[in-house]
Amino acid sequence: MNAPNSSGWRPEMTSGEAGLAPTSSGDRALALEEALIFELAAPGTTGVDFDHEDEGPMPELAGILRPSPPALPGLSEPEAVRHYTRLSRQNYAIDLGPFPLGSCTMKHNPRLNEKVARMPGFADIHPLQPVETVPGALAVINQLAHWLIALTGMHGVAMTPKAGAHGELCGILCIKAALEARGDPRGVILVPESAHGTNPATAGFAGFAVENIPATADGRVDLAALTARLGPDIAGVMITNPNTCGLFERDMKAICDAVHGAGGYVYCDGANFNAIVGKVRPGDLGIDAMHINLHKTFSTPHGGGGPGSGPVVLSEALSPFGPIPFTARYEDGSIRLIEEEDAGAEHPQTIGRMAAFHGQMGMFTRALTYILSHGADGLRQVAEDAVLNANYVLRSLDDVLEAPFGGAGPCMHEALFSDAGMANGFSTLDIAKGLIDEGFHPMTVYFPLVVHGAMLVEPTETESKAGLDRFIASLRHVVERARAGDATLKSAPHFAPRRRLDETLAARRPRLVWRGDAEAV
DSSP, X not given: OOOOOTTSOOGGGOOOOTTOOOOSSSOBTTBOOOOOHHHHOOTXXXXXXXXXXXXXXXXXXXXXXXXXXXXXXXXXXXHHHHHHHHHHTTOOOTTTSOOTTGGGTOOOOOHHHHHHHTSTTTTTOOTTSOGGGOHHHHHHHHHHHHHHHHHHTOSEEEOOOOSHHHHHHHHHHXXXXXXXXXXXXXXXXXXXXXXXXXXXXXXXXXXXXXXXEOBOTTSSBOHHHHHHHOSTTXXXXXXXXXXXXXXXXXXXXXXXXXXXXXXXXEXXXXXXXXXXXXXXXXXXXXOOEEEOOHHHHTSOOOTTSOOOOOOEEEOTTTGGGOOSSEEEEOTTSOEEEEOXXXXXXXXXTOOOOSSSSSOOHHHHHHHHHHHHHHHHHHHHHHHHHHHHHHHHHHHHHTTTSBOTTTTSSOOOSOXXXXXXXXXXXXXXXXXXXXXXXXXXXXOEESOSTTSTTOEEEOOOTTOOHHHHHHHHXXXXXXXXXXXXXXXXXXXXXXXXXSOOOOHHHHHHSOOOOXXXXXXXX
């Protein structure tokens, strides 16, 4: 490896066009090269001055202070600001272009949502405030709960689960509690192979044995195989609808009826609710529990590491076991929030708390803003446009990419392709890396696992036809390069800040460097 210059740059770091000499700085015009923060640092440098205490630390802190200063990089304030600003310019964001991973990771977040979430009373609320000081916040939570119950056709909703997997656990624990309440020792959960990967993990974590149900040739649950396995040991089924193949489970009502007839319950993974919101009410299909990713369907992207939110809607059969606080319908038609102090009288079979407080307030505020600004008709259009966009992508590319379920009818919000039949040894990874050079974030790759070399494109409703045409043209171009045997695709990306890693070597022989008190490992 070449030695770095004074800025920490190494010649092989920059990947410009072939035949052009690298710049001495490593920068390429405004594409600035950035050394590691520890390589930028100088010992003793700081942007902040502190007074030295001659008397030593305060006695009450003596047992918790560090014996020596932390090994942090020494930077002046301008150096620190420039470091993080340069890093930010290397990020891909929904504000720069489409995310083919769609609502699973990031779709457009209307700025109205952010404006409302930053309003005084929302942005500065604290979970430990006295309840009497936050009636407005509780009203927002309850109004959102009303909407979620109405949109799903369910009986009640637990707002506290923090994200999808947490919501799954909530629903499965409610199923477990319902079985225990009737003295039924059922211990098996059926999970179709087209379900999300967290489903079997959740069932296992809750103490259930998990059994797989195969898919049919058209990518949907094999109803015959499922009904044949039903029996007195089956607690329920965890199913994703629309499923991970981007298809609506047309037999959902028959599945629910069969499971209920056998004494079990149906959990639906609601991560793909974006495709059916305003069009299908899960409660009408017979579903007993379903989590809703507010950070997917209702527009608050979580791909940047922000908090998720996974409220769980429950059927009338499972509502008595919902965690507190809980919102439910009552016989008089009202929908009320049940707090912990009321649980003994109004919600005695509750499984208890899933979280210490009421949930993710910022997510609730953003989601309700999104819902109110769209209205019922707008939410219906969200689903329609998401499905239209996905089918446009599917039919625009199925002549150059294998679409394993392209003949199974229209897809929902996701267009699924594979690398089957890709000549010259090219694979999904090569296509994904080539897209980076085209200026696009790659689609979801190698998922779902039931499709070899899967490429899952989820454009969502927020992309225009012109934007989709650019993406389709770029993806087509990359695929055609692969079909023509363009060897340079094997080393893509060429125009990104870093070249392609040897992922196998990186996993087997990681080089971990800590430039603090210890030597490089």
